[in-house]
Amino acid sequence: MPKNKKKELPKDKFFKKVEEMKMALTFDDVRLKSGYSEIMPDQVDLNSKFSKNIPLKIPLVSAAMDTVTEHQMGIGMALLGGLGVIHKNMAPEEQASKVAKVKYYLNGFIDKPICVRQNQTVAEILRMKEEKEFSFNTFPVVDGNNRLVGIISRNDFDFCQENSVQAKEIMSKSVISAPKETGLKKAYQIMIDSKKKVLPIIDKDRKIVGIYVFRDVSRIMMKNPAGYNTDKSGQLIAAAAIGVNDFERLEMLIEKKVNAVVIDTAHADTKSVIETLKEIKKNYKIDVIAGNVSEATSVKRLAKAGADGIKVGQGPGSICTTRIVAGIGSPQLSAVYKCSKEAFKHGIPICADGGIKFSGDIPIAIGAGASSVMMGGMLSGTKEAPGDVIFRDGRQWKIYRGMGSIGAMEEHKGSRERYLQSSSAKKELVAEGVEGLKPYKGELNKVMFQYINGLRRGMGYVGAGNIEELRDKADFIRISGAGKDESHPHNVIITREPPNYSIDR
Ligand code: XMP
Numbered sequence: 377m378p379k380n381k382k383k384e385l386p387k388d389k390f391f392k393k394v395e396e397m398k399m400a401l402t403f404d405d406v407r408l409k410s411g412y413s414e415i416m417p418d419q420v421d422l423n424s425k426f427s428k429n430i431p432l433k434i435p436l437v438s439a440a441m442d443t444v445t446e447h448q449m450g451i452g453m454a455l456l457g458g459l460g461v462i463h464k465n466m467a468p469e470e471q472a473s474k475v476a477k478v479k480y481y482l483n484g485f486i487d488k489p490i491c492v493r494q495n496q497t498v499a500e501i502l503r504m505k506e507e508k509e510f511s512f513n514t515f516p517v518v519d520g521n522n523r524l525v526g527i528i529s530r531n532d533f534d535f536c537q538e539n540s541v542q543a544k545e546i547m548s549k550s551v552i553s554a555p556k557e558t559g560l561k562k563a564y565q566i567m568i569d570s571k572k573k574v575l576p577i578i579d580k581d582r583k584i585v586g587i588y589v590f591r592d593v594s595r596i597m598m599k600n601p602a603g604y605n606t607d608k609s610g611q612l613i614a615a616a617a618i619g620v621n622d623f624e625r626l627e628m629l630i631e632k633k634v635n636a637v638v639i640d641t642a643h644a645d646t647k648s649v650i651e652t653l654k655e656i657k658k659n660y661k662i663d664v665i666a667g668n669v670s671e672a673t674s675v676k677r678l679a680k681a682g683a684d685g686i687k688v689g690q691g692p693g694s695i696c697t698t699r700i701v702a703g704i705g706s707p708q709l710s711a712v713y714k715c716s717k718e719a720f721k722h723g724i725p726i727c728a729d730g731g732i733k734f735s736g737d738i739p740i741a742i743g744a745g746a747s748s749v750m751m752g753g754m755l756s757g758t759k760e761a762p763g764d765v766i767f768r769d770g771r772q773w774k775i776y777r778g779m780g781s782i783g784a785m786e787e788h789k790g791s792r793e794r795y796l797q798s799s800s801a802k803k804e805l806v807a808e809g810v811e812g813l814k815p816y817k818g819e820l821n822k823v824m825f826q827y828i829n830g831l832r833r834g835m836g837y838v839g840a841g842n843i844e845e846l847r848d849k850a851d852f853i854r855i856s857g858a859g860k861d862e863s864h865p866h867n868v869i870i871t872r873e874p875p876n877y878s879i880d881r
Contacts, residue, residue: 386851387743391713394854400710402692403737404860406852413839417832421842424747425725426459427663427685430613430636432748433457433605434828435843436738437727439752440464440617440640442784442791443776444761447477452760452820454478454605454612456828461638461750464617465779465788468625471616476632478614482606484560484596485577489587491516492543494525499539501528514574516584517547523582527551527574553578556585563588564597607635615665619793620648626656636663638687642698642780642795642808645674650681657682668729670711672718679722686724687750688715692731694753695778698808709744716745716847735830735876742831742843743850751827752776757814758823765816772816778809815878826876 394401424435438445438453440461445453450460462474480486490508492501492515501515513530526547536546553576554566563575567590575588605613616629617640626637637656639649644666656664666678667687678686691698691705699705706714708731716726725747732738732751741749755761756776766773777783784791785805792798795808817823840846855863865877 385848387713390852390854391710394710400707401854402707402709403731403733403740405707405854406709406740407736407855407859407863408740408743408834408838409851409853410837411839411849411851413836415836415839415841417829417836419841420832420835422457422828422831424843425685426615426727426748427636427665427725428723429663429684430459430615431605432459433603434824435742435746435748435831436824436827437461437615437748437750438755439729439750440638441752441756441777441779442466442788443763443774444752444756446762447474448760448762449755449758449820450474450478450614451481451612452758453824454481454614455599455603456821456824457603457605458824459605459613459615459748461640462614462616463779464619464622464625464640464790465784466790468622468628471625472628472632472634475614475616475629475634479611479633481612482592482596482601482604482610484563484588484593485586486589487586489516489576489584491518491522491584492528493517494519494544494547495542497540497542498533498536498546501543502533502539512589514589516551516574516576516587517543518584521581522584524551524553524576524578524584525549527576529573551576553582555579558588560588560593560596564590564593567593617790619790620652621655622652623655626660630660630662634662636665636684638665638667640667640794642668643690644669644687645671645677650677653678653681653683665727667727669715670706670708672714675715675718675722675724675726679719679724683724685727686715686719687727687729688712688746689729689731689750693729693778693809694731694733695776695781695809695812696730697778697810698780701806701808709740712741712744712746720745735827736834738827738831739834739838739846739850740852742846743834743838743852745847747843747847753814754827755820755823757817758820759816759818760820766813768813773813774816775811776814777811778807780808781811782807783811784809822875830876 422434424432434457436458438449438460440463442463442465445460453460515528517526526549528547532546552570573590577586613635615636617638663684665685666683670690692708712728719726727748728741728746729750779791780795
């Protein structure tokens with residue numbers, strides 16, 4: 377987004393009147409006006425940005441919460457064209473290893489494969505496998521000069537009767553390998569033809585320079601990579617949360633090639649966030665998203681400090697109690713509008729964080745000015761969210777809790793820092809969130825299909841062919857309580873809930 381000149385948009389008049397009345401609105405207060413359209417929902421272009429240099433193929437991002445985004449969600453979101461922000465309620469090493477799992481998910485080619493030496497014993501190899509928690513069982517075997525001499529796989533281990541024998545005694549010596557320049561497609565074909573699960577890649581001296589693993593390669597070949605959100609090196613895009621002055625964590629994340637970091641705080645318009653932001657922008661080449669704020673003046677300060685993206689939302693979240701406990705915050709629709717208006721001048725994308733209850737809130741948030749929407753509760757019941765499925769009252773559930781809930785703050789320093797209580801004793805914690813359950817919803821792509829297509833439909837009604845057009849063309853009408861009731865199913869006993877509409881009880 378280049379720096380932009382002020383332009384008058386249809387929604388400006390609406391929000392001017394709202395401001396004149398000293399009011400602020402949220403999603404349920406409004407609906408988008410429908411307009412003349414030549415756009416079919418399946419034709420719309422959903423490309424957008426999370427921050428200046430982080431693209432999105434769909435404008436949806438999963439929240440940096442310990443019941444929403446770890447590597448499974450990060451992978452799932454990026455495969456769908458969106459993005460996951462991996463939470464920071466864990467040690468920096470652990471968070472970095474989760475980032476690595478997202479980054480290496482599409483790595484058909486592994487350039488530093490784990491090899492074993494031909495004179496290592498089976499016992500030594502098995503011990504190493506256990507210590508390093510390797511989940512794979514196939515290892516290229518090399519001589520003292522790193523030259524490929526064989527391969528050991530699960531069968532060799534399973535049928536080995538004496539663990540003191542050396543690798544060279546049980547390895548398979550007839551190895552199918554390929555030269556350095558072998559690409560993904562060719563490697564796939566070689567592995568299919570030879571029925572080999574691993575293809576070592578060697579240079580002219582037979583030194584091993586990498587391997588292809590069939591499971592990964594076939595996953596890439598079978599799916600549609602055009603829809604994935606990938607970086608220049610073809611890896612899935614990953615983002616992660618950090619705290620104030622969290623430089624050790626930052627360095628570990630950068631080492632694992634994280635694409636962007638989010639300075640994740642409940643209030644970003646503070647000296648400590650601004651100083652952290654400036655320090656990162658001065659010393660590292662990485663996109664930094666700062667959040668959360670809900671006022672235009674805060675956006676201005678963060679923009680001047682170098683933010684590449686800004687996250688808006690103070691208290692709209694489904695598990696938040698900040699507005700109730702601290703009495704602050706602006707209803708989310710007005711917050712997004714005010715902040716986007718300022719961010720537009722600086723060419724910075726806004727992410728609307730929190731408060732999305734139905735897919736219809738997504739085009740509303742974008743129409744108000746956001747470039748992307750962050751969701752917690754809408755994704756927390758999926759298989760990809762961390763945590764086990766719980767049985768209760770004859771139904772399946774998953775735990776969803778606020779990062780400022782007592783449970784999250786008691787367990788994790790990251791949560792206490794987010795709510796400025798890092799030095800508080802456990803008994804003195806002041807919660808700004810609750811802990812609860814969400815119905816189990818199954819696989820992420822099924823749930824996201826509904827959200828993405830809800831957005832597409834909204835854009836079709838507005839006549840917006842892409843995300844920028846939705847922001848430019850959107851206009852709103854204020855609805856009454858009766859209008860809201862009318863919008864929901866009424867005067868009917870629902871006998872079958874569709875997959876995109878249910879009221880959590
Ligand atoms: P949704 O509505 O998608 O909101 O469930 C997710 C967003 O809520 C924020 N968040 C919190 N806010 N207290 C708060 O006031 C909390 O304990 C809390 N935990 C998460 C966060 O911005 C998240 O993305």
